[in-house]
Amino acid sequence: MPVAGGIVFFAVMGLLLWGVAAYLARDGSQPSERLVPSRFEVSGVESAAETVAESGPILFPGLATTTGERTIVLDHEGSDPATGWTVYFAYPAGADPSCHVEQVRGTRRFVDCTGATIDVTELAPPPSGVNPIVEGRRTLYIDLSGVNGSVDTVSGS
Secondary structure, three states: OHHHHHHHHHHHHHHHHHHHHHHHOOOOOOOOOOOOOOEEEEEEHHHHHHHHHHHOOEEEEOOOOOOOOOEEEEEEOOOOOOOOEEEEEEEEOOOOOOOOOEEOOOOOEEEOOOOOEEEHHHEEOOEOOOEEEEEOOOEEEEEOOOOOOOEOOOEEO
């Protein structure tokens, strides 16, 4: 009797888990907000602006895709921490996304896959809809909702 009860328990548990997985994956064409949020909270604007001023742009690996293929670079310019934020992808503008860059530590410069040194402003702009958002002049987010949109220059304020 205890063995049969255990088998029934695990069968019911398996069906329950299968049902939850089927519910979460019911629309496979678009990532679910429950699984892949469209906004990423970075931090407070003052601490993020201070980090960029001291160490250069901030890199966030794999934020733009569920597979982690792209790295986002967050840059700040100006004296007001609530404005002047820009988002880039971590490969040179006009290059293939497989041409990853590495940041020159503590600077706004990057070295691309060919060995060329480029400025942060020479990185690829993200698609429309991928941009920084400042809420209440205190909290900084990166909006990732436009990952599949067309490519154009995006700056946030």
